[in-house]
Amino acid sequence: METISLTSVKKEFVVEATQETAFKVFTEQMDKWWPRTHHIGSAEMTGIVVEPRVHGRWYSKHADGSEANIGYVSTYQPYDLFVLIWQINGDFKCDPTLATEVVTQFIPEGHKATRVKFEHKDLHKLGNGKSVESMNEGWGLIMELYKKEAEQ
Amino acid sequence: MSASERAFNALGDPTRRAIFEKLRHRPLAVVDIADGLPVSRPAVSQHLKVLREAKLINIKTSGAKNFYEVDREGILVMREYLDKFWDEALANFKRIAENTEKENNKHE
Numbered sequence: 001m002e003t004i005s006l007t008s009v010k011k012e013f014v015v016e017a018t019q020e021t022a023f024k025v026f027t028e029q030m031d032k033w034w035p036r037t038h039h040i041g042s043a044e045m046t047g048i049v050v051e052p053r054v055h056g057r058w059y060s061k062h063a064d065g066s067e068a069n070i071g072y073v074s075t076y077q078p079y080d081l082f083v084l085i086w087q088i089n090g091d092f093k094c095d096p097t098l099a100t101e102v103v104t105q106f107i108p109e110g111h112k113a114t115r116v117k118f119e120h121k122d123l124h125k126l127g128n129g130k131s132v133e134s135m136n137e138g139w140g141l142i143m144e145l146y147k148k149e150a151e152q
Numbered sequence: 153m154s155a156s157e158r159a160f161n162a163l164g165d166p167t168r169r170a171i172f173e174k175l176r177h178r179p180l181a182v183v184d185i186a187d188g189l190p191v192s193r194p195a196v197s198q199h200l201k202v203l204r205e206a207k208l209i210n211i212k213t214s215g216a217k218n219f220y221e222v223d224r225e226g227i228l229v230m231r232e233y234l235d236k237f238w239d240e241a242l243a244n245f246k247r248i249a250e251n252t253e254k255e256n257n258k259h260e
Contacts, residue, residue, distance in 0.1 A: 009235045015246050017253035025249040033244035038237055090230045112253065118242060126230045 011118040014109060022114040023079035023106050027052050040092045041068040050084070052076060058084055069094045074101070081105055090126045100125055162206035167191055168199045172222070175209055179221035 015022045025033070031047050039045040043064035050058045056073040071094075075083035084102040089095045100122040107115040163169050171185055186196045200220060203209045210223045 007231075009231065009238055011238055011242055013242070013246060015249045017249045021253045021256060022249050025252050026245060029248065029252075033241060033248045035237070035240050035244065038241075116242075116246075118238065120234055120238060123231050123234065 007122060007124045009120045009123065011116075013116055015114050015116055016112065017114055018112050019079045019106050019108045019114045022116060023082065026104060026106075026116075027076070027078075027082050039068060040070075040088060040094065042066050069096075071099075071102075079106055086120065088126075098125060162202050162208055165199070165202075167195075168203055171196070171199055172203060172208060175220055175222050179212065179219040181217050181219055185220065 017025070027050060030050050034048045036045050039048075039060045039062075041060050041062035043062040043066065045060050046063055047061040048059070048070075049061065050056060050073065052073070054073055054076050056076070058070045058072055060068045060070065062068065069087065071085040071087040073083070074085050075081055082104045084104075086100045086102050087094050087096060087098045089098055100120065103117075103119045103121065105117040107117065109115045163172060167189060170189060174180060174185060182193065182196060182200070185200070186193050189196060191199075200209070200211075203220075204211065207223050209220050212219050212221060
């Protein structure tokens with residue numbers, strides 16, 4: 001049986017790509033895979049930026065020219081390990097005093113395959129904001145549709 | 153004791169974890185929750201009470217039957233949200249990394 005951790009979200013999967021490709025797409029091309037529907041900005045999201053170095057900023061860009069901070073890079077170890085600090089709390093606000101780790105490991109596996117071990121830790125620090133409830137419902141629906149498509 | 157500590161303590165028991173896992177999939181009546189668990193019905197009811205007090209599950213009435221379900225507005229909301237969010241984001245990441253790899257190989 002799957003074990004539950006209340007304080008972290010763990011994902012593990014294999015990508016049919018080299019460790020270098022997997023690491024680069026994850027760190028340098030987040031803009032290509034980050035769901036555009038998920039942001040805390042004041043206007044439509046136009047992009048997401050991770051500065052690929054320790055202490056590099058992690059933020060989204062918006063149609064009105066504004067930026068919204070998500071957090072920063074705490075470990076940048078090509079092509080093995082990448083750790084981001086996520087600072088968005090349960091009220092969907094960026095809190096500079098908040099630090100929850102998003103740890104991603106890239107482990108080579110056979111010919112041109114990479115095992116990705118992902119963990120978003122310290123979730124008990126995020127609080128339990130009111131705004132989450134309504135957003136969860138809307139996104140729950142989108143996720144159901146998405147899963148159907150992914151599983152076909 | 154904070155709400156998250158209460159939730160932690162409630163899930164410290166393996167039977168309660170098993171019950172909670174069952175309810176994560178869909179709402180169930182007591183008889184279905186008890187099915188397959190090595191404990192008596194009264195014990196299951198007691199466990200359900202603890203999970204309710206920890207705001208991990210809710211009770212809802214449908215017809216003459218009571219159903220138990222995961223409390224979506226409780227302590228786990230943010231965790232559940234992020235769990236789904238990362239599923240979506242990482243599925244995108246996997247697809248794009250694999251496409252990029254294919255493109256790279258074409259140019260070799």
